[in-house]
Amino acid sequence: MKLRPQLNNSLIQIASYLYVLLFVYASVSKILDFENFQVQLGQSPLLSAFAGFLAYAVVVGELGISCLLVIPELRMSGLYLSVALMAMFTTYIIIILNFSSFIPCSCGGVLEHLGWREHLIFNLVFIVFGVVAIVLSGIDKTKTVLLICTLVAAPSIIGLLYLRSEEIMSQENPFIRRFQMFALSERQSTDLENSSFYFAGSDDGQIYLGNHSAPLHIIAFDPGLKEKKHYTITLDNDKYPFRSAEIRIAAPYFYLYDGLIPIVYKGRIGEWKAETVYQGNHYFTKGIAVDSLRFAIRGQKPQTGEHILGKLGVGDTPNITYAPDLLEKQIDGIFDTDGTFCYSEGLKRFVYTYHYRNQFIVSDKDLSLLYRGHTIDTTTKARLKVVHLKKSGDTKLAAPPYMVNRNTTLYNNLLFVNSELIGRFEERSVREYAKVIDVYDILSNQYKFSFYLYGNDKYKPKEFIATKHGFYSIINQELNHYNYGKPTLKSMVNNTK
Incomplete structure (x- = not known):
């Protein structure tokens, strides 16, 4: 009986540190080539209108969540936010695959070499890691509702940003071009x-x-x-x-x-x-x-x-x-x-x-x-x-x-x-x-x-x-x-x- 809580805690720590490794590596890669990251995000057919804000928000968010994950008292908050962020990234890729003919990768580092479908699988695996870690921490009614809300709200935010960005780009374009490679x-x-x-x-x-x-x-x-x-x-x-x-x-x-x-x-x-x-x-x-x-x-x-x-x-x-x-x-x-x-x-x-x-x-x-x-x-x-x-x-x-x-x-x-x-x-x-x-x-x-x-x-x-x-x-x-x-x-x- 004593081994199970220890095993659960070890699995939670492993999932947390995998997220830390991913987010720190991705954010540092973006910082080292931040101008290029902004350019790639700005040419996205989904979030062009918010590229200036999102470029900073993604980097700050990844580093901030990493800090929460390494502090035991704040680790659960970090896990919920990790699942939410990965759900947002996954929704973005799903929209890319269904509504875009081309978009440059803007994740940074080794992940740039993944195809979009491989990137989708990669993200889904990390979402599973996060959900399992939250469940292992001891699930109850409150945590269940919070987890469901996280998995629903995160994609909804990306969907709303996408719709608003489309409206801004067609009606109030702030001089952001959408380049088509195959025009x-x-x-x-x-x-x-x-x-x-x-x-x-x-x-x-x-x-x-x-x-x-x-x-x-x-x-x-x-x-x-x-x-x-x-x-x-x-x-x-x-x-x-x-x-x-x-x-x-x-x-x-x-x-x-x-x-x-x-x-x-x-x-x-x-x-x-x-x-x-x-x-x-x-x-x-x-x-x-x-x-x-x-x-x-x-x-x-x-x-x-x-x-x-x-x-x-x-x-x-x-x-x-x-x-x-x-x-x-x-x-x-x-x-x-x-x-x-x-x-x-x-x-x-x-x-x-x-x-x-x-x-x-x-x-x-x-x-x-x-x-x-x-x-x-x-x-x-x-x-x-x-x-x-x-x-x-x-x-x-x-x-x-x-x-x-x-x-x-x-x-x-x-x-x-x-x-x-x-x-x-x-x-x-x-x-x-x-x-x-x-x-x-x-x-x-x-x-x-x-x-x-x-x-x-x-x-x-x-x-x-x-x-x-x-x-x-x-x-x-x-x-x-x-x-x-x-x-x-x-x-x-x-x-x-």
């Missing part, structure tokens, strides 16, 4: 032989590249980049001194325009002969073909030079209609309203994304405002130092601008934004060879996820475009094709072109 998968690449190419667009069968150095030269690739064809566009009138001519594909037509002259040519894909469809007095710096007779443009107000969006009718009866309230002035109406202009053919929607603030504008095909969305960074006002030169009357920047959103592309409901800003819990070193792409759903006005678009040893990606055939990037002289991964396909609507 894209690289498939093919090819050498372009020079670095002056840009994306002109795509149709059902090919990807088209224009050339800044040779405005009438165009290359057509099949979607897999296995075949390419060179074409030269002929114009019905080529007397104009082009300053910034660009080609845009809007199947079955192509357009060549230079808004600084201003002139618009139109031709049929395959024939590559272009006729003048607009030659007038409406200058513009950006243009998107809506259909065979209409262009959406970004021009400037004659009196002030401020940017303004409008619709340019081409053909026999040229006309222009402005949407004066779409772009919102903050400083000068010129630099502070600069941005990118995209069109979703499937949804018939335009998106204008500001370069220097965290806002994009979504409108219908007639440039009627649908809503103003926000990117996940916190730059609500453009940070620009603008000066007006009295002698020349020019407006210029007196200091380098604070770039927020550099490039964008739009396919179906997904807006892909190249952000220049570093979010919370992100590694700066990755920016040396990769660009961050944030993905937004313009139908639900929600941030979806982010991914890294990698370059090579010397260059970052220069341009990118999302199409029916996949995602493409230009890295110096290299054209790359990526398939859409599961997270991207899952977020993309299927009823559009």
